[in-house]
Amino acid sequence: MSEPKRKIFEQLADVAKALSHAHRLDLLEHIAQGERSVERLAEITGLSVALTSSHLQQLRHGGFVETRRDGKRVMYRLTDGPVMPLLSALRYYAERNRAEVRGIVADYFTTMDKLEPVSREELLDRLHEGSVSVLDVRPSDEFALGHVPGAINVPLDELEARLADLPKDQEIVAYCRGPYCILSFEAVAALRAKGYKVRRLEDGFPEWRAAGLDIEVAA
Numbered sequence: 001m002s003e004p005k006r007k008i009f010e011q012l013a014d015v016a017k018a019l020s021h022a023h024r025l026d027l028l029e030h031i032a033q034g035e036r037s038v039e040r041l042a043e044i045t046g047l048s049v050a051l052t053s054s055h056l057q058q059l060r061h062g063g064f065v066e067t068r069r070d071g072k073r074v075m076y077r078l079t080d081g082p083v084m085p086l087l088s089a090l091r092y093y094a095e096r097n098r099a100e101v102r103g104i105v106a107d108y109f110t111t112m113d114k115l116e117p118v119s120r121e122e123l124l125d126r127l128h129e130g131s132v133s134v135l136d137v138r139p140s141d142e143f144a145l146g147h148v149p150g151a152i153n154v155p156l157d158e159l160e161a162r163l164a165d166l167p168k169d170q171e172i173v174a175y176c177r178g179p180y181c182i183l184s185f186e187a188v189a190a191l192r193a194k195g196y197k198v199r200r201l202e203d204g205f206p207e208w209r210a211a212g213l214d215i216e217v218a219a
Contacts, residue, residue, distance in 0.1 A: 018062025023047060024055050025087070029178050031065060032084060032206030033138070034145025035077040084210035088203075091179065112185045117202040118173045120211060123148075126173075133167050135174040135198075137187040138205070144218035148175065148208060151216075156183045159190055168196060175201035175208075 001009075019025065026045055030036060042052040056076055059065045064083055065076045078084075094101040118126075126132040127150065134151040136143050143153040154162050166172060172191065176183035184200045191198045201208075209215055 015062050018058050018064060019090070021055065021058070023051075024059055027052070027055055027059065028064060028078070028083065028087065029181075029206065031076055031078055032209070033142045033177060035075050037070070037073045037075055039073065041076065082210075084206050088207065109180070109185065113188055113200060115199055117200045119202050120208060120213065123173055123201060124213070131170070133170050133172045135166065135172050135187065136176070136205070137174055137183045138176050142177075142205075146209060146215045146217050147205065149214050149216045151175075154187075156187055159187055163194060166191070166196065170197075172196060172198040173201055174198060175204050178204035178206055 023045065027041055030041055030044055038053050038056065039049060041047075041056070042049045045052065047055075056065060060067065060076075063079055063081065066079050068075050068077075095105060096102075123132065123134070127134070134148050136147050136151040136153045137156045137159070138147075138153070139155050140153060143151075147153065152165060154165060174184045174187045174191070176187075179202065181204055184204070188198050188200050205215075
C-alpha cells in the first residue's frame with residue numbers, strides 16, 4: 001500500500017470510528033431535527049450531560065457536528081457535509097446485509113405497519129395537488145425547528161385529545177424523526193383504529209431536509 005493511500009485509509013477509519021456507538025447515531029438523529037444544546041440532547045436521549053458531551057466530542061472529531069456558543073450553552077448542529085446520506089447508506093447496507101437488522105425490521109416495524117409507506121416524491125406531488133394532509137407527530141420544539149410545509153403538528157401524546165384537528169375526508173401522511181422512529185408507527189395505528197385513512201412517510205424530517213426540499217420554520 002502506498003503511503004498516501006495508507007494515510008487516507010487511516011483518516012477514513014477514524015471517521016468511521018466516530019460513528020461506532022449507538023448513542024452517537026441517536027444523537028445525530030436528534031441533531032438532524034435542528035440545532036440543540038448539550039443539555040437538551042441529554043434530556044431527550046436519557047443520557048447524563050457528561051456522557052452526552054463525550055459522545056458529541058467524538059462526533060465533532062469525526063466532522064459530523066459543529067458548535068457555537070449561545071451564552072453559557074454550547075449548541076450543536078450538523079456540518080454541511082453529506083451526513084444524512086451517509087447514515088442512510090449505512091442503514092440500507094445493514095438492512096441488506098445484516099440478518100439481525102432485517103429480522104428486527106420484519107418482526108417489529110413491518111408488523112406494525114404492512115402498508116407501503118409514501119415516498120417523498122409521491123408526497124410532493126400530492127401536496128401540489130392538495131390531495132393530502134401532512135401530520136408531524138414530533139414534539140412541538142422539534143416541529144418549531146423545521147417541518148414539512150403545511151404540516152399539522154400533533155405530538156403523539158396529544159393525538160387522542162386532538163382528533164378533531166385532523167381531516168377524515170382526506171388521506172393523512174404522518175412522519176417523525178426518521179425511518180425507525182416509533183412515533184409515526186404508533187400514530188398511524190391509532191388513527192387507523194379511529195377510521196382515518198393514513199400512511200407513513202418513508203423516512204422522516206431529517207431525510208426531507210437533507211434532500212434539499214422546502215421546509216418551514218416556526219416564526
